[in-house]
Amino acid sequence: MIIQGHILTDPSRPPMPGWIRLQDRRIAELNEGPPPADAMPPTSGGPHTLITPAFIDAHMHFPQIDSVGCDGLPLLEWLQTVIFPAETWWGQGGAHAMMRTAAHRLTRQGTGGVAAYLTSHADINHSVLSRLAGETNLRFITGRVGMDRNAPDALTATDLERARRRPIPSPMLAQPDGVPTDDHRRRISLNPRFAVSCTDELLAEFGWAAKDNPNCFIQTHLSESIPECDFIRELFPDDPHYTGVYDRFGLLHERTILAHCVHLTRPEWELINERRAIIAHCPQANTFLESGLFDLDAARDHDIRLALGTDLAAGADVAMPRVARAMIETAKARRLCAVGGKHIPTPPEAWNMITRGNADLLDWPDAGRIEVGAAADLLLLRIPETWYDEHLVGRLIYNWDAELIEKRIFDGVEA
Numbered sequence: 001m002i003i004q005g006h007i008l009t010d011p012s013r014p015p016m017p018g019w020i021r022l023q024d025r026r027i028a029e030l031n032e033g034p035p036p037a038d039a040m041p042p043t044s045g046g047p048h049t050l051i052t053p054a055f056i057d058a059h060m061h062f063p064q065i066d067s068v069g070c071d072g073l074p075l076l077e078w079l080q081t082v083i084f085p086a087e088t089w090w091g092q093g094g095a096h097a098m099m100r101t102a103a104h105r106l107t108r109q110g111t112g113g114v115a116a117y118l119t120s121h122a123d124i125n126h127s128v129l130s131r132l133a134g135e136t137n138l139r140f141i142t143g144r145v146g147m148d149r150n151a152p153d154a155l156t157a158t159d160l161e162r163a164r165r166r167p168i169p170s171p172m173l174a175q176p177d178g179v180p181t182d183d184h185r186r187r188i189s190l191n192p193r194f195a196v197s198c199t200d201e202l203l204a205e206f207g208w209a210a211k212d213n214p215n216c217f218i219q220t221h222l223s224e225s226i227p228e229c230d231f232i233r234e235l236f237p238d239d240p241h242y243t244g245v246y247d248r249f250g251l252l253h254e255r256t257i258l259a260h261c262v263h264l265t266r267p268e269w270e271l272i273n274e275r276r277a278i279i280a281h282c283p284q285a286n287t288f289l290e291s292g293l294f295d296l297d298a299a300r301d302h303d304i305r306l307a308l309g310t311d312l313a314a315g316a317d318v319a320m321p322r323v324a325r326a327m328i329e330t331a332k333a334r335r336l337c338a339v340g341g342k343h344i345p346t347p348p349e350a351w352n353m354i355t356r357g358n359a360d361l362l363d364w365p366d367a368g369r370i371e372v373g374a375a376a377d378l379l380l381l382r383i384p385e386t387w388y389d390e391h392l393v394g395r396l397i398y399n400w401d402a403e404l405i406e407k408r409i410f411d412g413v414e415a
């Protein structure tokens, strides 16, 4: 397949007018100038098309796809009254339809890869994930959520039942049907929901599973809201801080994705840096639940490996350019409130985070970029000709709409 267009290989530089040849689901050639006469007309695109990598979302929840917009509640109450009922419904027959909706919405907004959570159910998640792998070309890192307290029985049942079967509990990880264990596009992760909903016993079990599977990503939430942090101090009075709880169980390493991290203390920033864990900044979610404004300056000062996520459904939007915009706005808000904002990310920096940056952190070195050898995970955008100036990427972020996407190509196939 030959695709012609302005190729956005580096968002800090003007896109290059040229063409790409795809072969075996990869970018085989990347050339400047018009396609050769024997390749005309190109299979896709044209002289005015903008070609960009598909987006990567570092944090979202598939089962919350229908729960956007239930406003007015802080985190812990929102979980109990909005999210846990939705996740219960997922296990009672809603899962397949909800996953179809999620896959459709991600694809529509140009997201080609996602680090996501399922629910705590076992069989239904295996079946839903097997179908997602069979029917779409989305990349995913996802896993069953572990939780054994502070939630409805329907959601703690799986882990409580597993605990009863000790010392030989059922495995933490269930590979989806038809997905080989070395399929780097589709990987199973360990997902202890957060320490509020996990006892010491369950966290220890996740720690053992992490030790047995060192290449496996771990996803959890950390220090999102102040009442949550207060509750953690009650639940774990002997730990020095919230981050220390996960560290005690061996859950912090370079493949750990910690969502939020809005209320960290200095020793926690230092520990996260020392372990090289990843923080998934979810700016829309933090505003929606009024959890707080993420301290981007502290993250930069501590050399944190920073990813960007929607955290749907606390984040309203699966569109990563809107999350990029929310990150910029959060930094500006902190500057306006005189509580930070030393560094305001530029649109090219933000665009880099939702493509190459997130892909690298999720160990997808062949995603989020347009270069020879990279996977053909691409978006073809139709934009006004007047946008081709030094503000191109800012225009994309602030005007973002799925309507801008003319074609989505995931794993070399039109999605």
Ligand SMILES: [Zn+2]
Binding pocket: 059, 060, 061, 221, 259, 311
């Ligand atoms: Zn989340």
